[in-house]
Amino acid sequence: MPGRRGQQVYDWWSRHEGLLDRLYDLVFLGTQARLRARSVDALGLSAGDTALELGCGDGRSLHRLRTRVGPQGQVLAVDYSEGMVRRARERVREAGWENVHVLWGDAGRLPVDSPVDAVYASMAVSAMPDPATVAREARRLLRPGGRMAVLDARPFEEPWTALNRLVVPVSRLATDWNPEADVPGAMAATFDGVDLETHVWGTVFVASARASASADPEQRVIGQ
Numbered sequence: 683m684p685g686r687r688g689q690q691v692y693d694w695w696s697r698h699e700g701l702l703d704r705l706y707d708l709v710f711l712g713t714q715a716r717l718r719a720r721s722v723d724a725l726g727l728s729a730g731d732t733a734l735e736l737g738c739g740d741g742r743s744l745h746r747l748r749t750r751v752g753p754q755g756q757v758l759a760v761d762y763s764e765g766m767v768r769r770a771r772e773r774v775r776e777a778g779w780e781n782v783h784v785l786w787g788d789a790g791r792l793p794v795d796s797p798v799d800a801v802y803a804s805m806a807v808s809a810m811p812d813p814a815t816v817a818r819e820a821r822r823l824l825r826p827g828g829r830m831a832v833l834d835a836r837p838f839e840e841p842w843t844a845l846n847r848l849v850v851p852v853s854r855l856a857t858d859w860n861p862e863a864d865v866p867g868a869m870a871a872t873f874d875g876v877d878l879e880t881h882v883w884g885t886v887f888v889a890s891a892r893a894s895a896s897a898d899p900e901q902r903v904i905g906q
């Protein structure tokens with residue numbers, strides 16, 4: 683399990699959901715609902731599918747995923763903060779969703795072995811220490827043709843980089859954010875290609891990739 687500090691940071695956020703909403707207001711600048719819906723759409727889910735969410739937090743994306751897979755499908759969600767897992771499970775219980783399961787665990791070493799049709803993460807992979815391992819874990823579980831979609835944030839680019847002097851240290855401290863994380867790059871190294879769209883002056887992005895029909899890249903090499 684990675685750093686205890688990150689878990690403690692998110693245990694704290696799990697008790698301050700309203701404050702997290704305000705932080706997201708600043709990050710998304712009015713685009714949040716649209717980009718969250720857009721990133722889930724990028725998964726191309728159908729009724730009956732199984733979707734896996736990484737770093738599900740308080741479970742705010744679970745309803746979107748569940749709506750796409752329907753009552754015959756399944757949603758699995760993983761988070762390493764006990765506080766966030768508790769809050770997400772409460773949400774599931776209150777909604778009465780029997781086909782949504784929230785698991786405590788590390789996205790870099792997923793507590794899931796059965797194949798899934800889609801892997802989703804919102805505002806989470808850039809808070810994980812090693813996005814490359816996370817992408818490989820996602821690829822390991824994805825069925826051929828399945829998709830990974832990530833909604834996430836990254837530092838300002840030119841001509842706005844001066845803002846990073848404030849944004850980067852504050853976000854790193856407050857959310858255990860890893861601004862050096864190259865999430866699209868990690869996905870590109872694992873999947874055959876990545877579709878990337880950027881928003882909010884390039885600081886928010888949706889990256890999506892499709893698992894090719896052949897086995898994952900490591901297995902392809904071994905099989906040759």
Ligand SMILES: C[S@@+](CC[C@H](N)C(=O)[O-])C[C@H]1O[C@@H](n2cnc3c(N)ncnc32)[C@H](O)[C@@H]1O
Pocket residue numbers: 684688689692736737738739740741742743760761762763766787788789790803804805806809810811857
């Ligand atoms: C900023 S929150 C985002 C939560 C939610 N996905 C959302 O859109 O609001 C990041 C989440 O990632 C989780 N997380 C960070 N590193 C993780 C890891 N290695 N394994 C599992 N969860 C992790 C944190 O506990 C936290 O709940």
